[in-house]
Amino acid sequence: MTLVRTASTPLAALGMLALAAGLIVGCSPAPKPTPTLTAAFASEEEAFAAAEETYRAYLHASAARADGDEAADPEAYLSGSALESDIQTQRELTAAGLKIVGASTVHDFLGLVARFDAKVAEVTAEVCVDISNSRVIDESGSDVTPTTRPERGKLEVVFSGDNDQLLISKTASAEISAC
Template sequence: MTLASRSARALGALSAGLLSLGMLAACAPQPQPTSTPTKTALFSSDAEAFKAAEETYRAYTDASNDTNLSDPTSIDPVYEWLTNPAEAASRKNYSVYYAEKISRTGESTYDHFTPVAFKNGLITARVCVDVSAVDLVDADGQSVVPTDRVDRQPLEIEFVEGDTPTSLVIRSNIVAEGFKC
């Protein structure tokens, strides 16, 4: 056998091997495309969204009532239910109370949780907060609550998605104009 015939034979065997390999690759299952998870709606209905919002506000109120203004760590559970700008405002208020040695007696409650809107992930509701049993006192035991404070305060609350048991946090908690308690 000559060098040329051996080379041709080797080239033929190599070609057959590559062809077989190509055919095997063509028979191999194609990798499945990886799917990217699509974000699903957090709530299946307005009623479900408003129920979660009310549960969120109840948990926030409970956490607020459980605070001891002389112990900054007792306030941490309140922040879990807030996001900015509500969280920033709350941190500022609690810092002032702590610095000025203000203490609180009594608890706030709420009623009339009124759904307003649920659109694009933003839930808005109105509540009447009763602070009639709450007093803020200074280190000398003197009340620092303004004498003209309204005992039942109308608030508008905005909720957005958050990492809590209800999947919501409070984004805004402001006086509701035109809403009476």
């Protein structure tokens, strides 16, 4: 039997090495795609509408909780300093033997700034809150609402999140508190 050599041994070894490298690369997992950042909202109007919806839902949950609905969770709409402030206010009211009853409502909502070009958006708005239907009640059930309290107050509210969940992250009295 006669053997015919078609390639030299070093070339054959190099070819086998290249074939093996190709098989290894072909079997390795494909690199994970880098996610593309998508904006949290498509427009300012969409961001402002989501913020207003969040604030209205927060007030609704607050009123339901004040009316005894233990399943209502206004804190689910809060984060950051807004959540910390709410917890502190609730502690102070409880320590003083006071509770707030009745619903506050949004009288006016004015979107100021919407930064939504990243995955996490930040929306700032002025919210005029009508508190005329809420009362401060003491332990004996007496209405101790200050007679000088205005019926409406303006807040500057900052919301943070995305189009799946926007939370109230900061609240402060607006420069001009009347509305």
